[in-house]
Amino acid sequence: MGGGSNSASQAAERQEQQRQAMITQGIAATNKVFDDPKREAQVQDVLRATREMYFDELNKQKADVDRQNKFSLARDGMVGSRQAIDTGIQTGEDYSKGVLNAERGAQGAANNIRMADEEARRNLQAMVMSGLDATTAGQRSSASLAQNLEAARAGMDVSAVGTLGAGFADMYKRSRDRDAERRARSDAQSIYNTSPTFGIFSPNVSGWGGGGP
Amino acid sequence: MGTEAVWVPLVMAAVAGGTTYVNNRRTAKKQDRELAEQIKSRSKKQELADKKVNDLISETGASDAADEKGGILKQYLSQLKAAQPSAAGGIQVGGANQSQAYRDDAAKAAMGVEKFGARRADLLSTMDAAAMQRQGEGLDRANVGTEIGQIARQDQGDTFVSNTKIKGIRNNPWLDAIAAAASAYGGSYTGGGSGMPANGGIGGSGTGYLGWGGI
Secondary structure, three states: OOOOOOHHHHHHHHHHHHHHHHHHHHHHHHHHHHHOHHHHHHHHHHHHHHHHHHHHHHHHHHHHHHHHHHHHHHHOOOOOOHHHHHHHHHHHHHHHHHHHHHHHHHHHHHHHHHHHHHHHHHHHHHHHHHOOOHHHHHHHHHHHHHHHHHHHHHHHOOHHHHHOOHHHHHHHHHHHHHHHHHHHHHHHHHHHOOOOOOOOOOOOOOOOOOOOO | OOOHHHHHHHHHHHHHHHHHHHHHHHHHHHHHHHHHHHHHHHHHHHHHHHHHHHHHHHHHHHOOHHHHHHHHHHHHHHHHHHHHHHHOOOOOOOOOOOOHHHHHHHHHHHHHHHHHHHHHHHHHHHHHHHHHHHHHHHHHHHHHHHHHHHHHHHHHHHHHHHHHHHHHOOOOHHHHHHHHHHHHHHHHHHOOOOOOOOOOOOOOOOOOOOOOOOO
16 A cells, blocks of 8 residues: 555554543543542441441340340259359350351451442443443443342341341240249149148259258 | 567556556555544444443442432331331330339330331441442443443444445456556567556455454
8 A cells, every 4th residue: 555545544543542541541530439438438337237237136135145044044043053154154155156147247248348349340441441342341240230239138138147046045945944844833732732842743943942851 | 660669568568557556546545545434433433432431430439328328218217107006016105004104114115116126227228228329330330331232233334334335445447447458558569468457457456455353
């Protein structure tokens, strides 16, 4: 081709320069959006709210369990006994597990939001670089959207807190069973007007007002 | 034969070569112009796509979880308000034989239930808002991806038409014929062959512009 036939190459060169400038500027703009402290503040909000929610639930359960233990031990006449200490240990360990689970859940929820942001950043930068290759950009958008949905689901998963006190529930049930048994014996004694120290309904628990011989 | 046996073939060869050169050059220029137009057209479409991406980046930067939170919290509180009689139903307020102290405590407890609901709604809406904000941003990206896809498909159509036009730009057949005739005439003086045109025949452009790569 002669010297005059280069308008296409000049146009191509100009366009390439524009494209490079656009990519540089687009990537910088995307980074600015996702490096903005406002984004991290949103993540911290989620962390704080999730943590508060989980710990509220956990502490409420702990208070319930402490109360139940107190009455349970009193009903069984076990206050000051080795069982009271064991119960305290069990409660403390379960609570510690609950604290760790709650914190883990809160950190997980915050991390999901961070991951969604990083995915969005990469996705936007891919859109900046891919230009008119919209198929790729569209696919990446869909993948990113799915991740966001995942993050939303994880953020709302507070049901895990409900399992923190599962160990306590069993202990409480046993105590209630023992209490029912004790009341049944007491009722039977009243009906037959028998002394607690005699007869087939003699209680075998210690700490009872009229203990055995 | 005189000296014309020498200069006529030379002149004819010059005419044939010059005509072929001019013809090829004009064809190349036309193709170059068409290709330049194609590139400019693609460039405009690329600018449009870039603008959409830039707008999307700006919108993402401006998006705030507070908007989502406000909407969700309003709905949560509305549901709580509707459910308030049931929520506080377990607390017996009032009654003729209840003491004032009991009634005060019961009223306080009912208020506590309401406060608990409001606080829980606030926490839940904070947790949901960030995720919903990002869901919205993901949808915006998908939408812009679709819009860019439309521009890209339009560009593919335009490029195809432009490439077809470039393929159709060929040498002027009359100039090719003149070059061939001059070459043949000059050759006849020397008693040689027919003298084929330099560009390989009528209608052969030989510039090979087609297949411009993607932007």
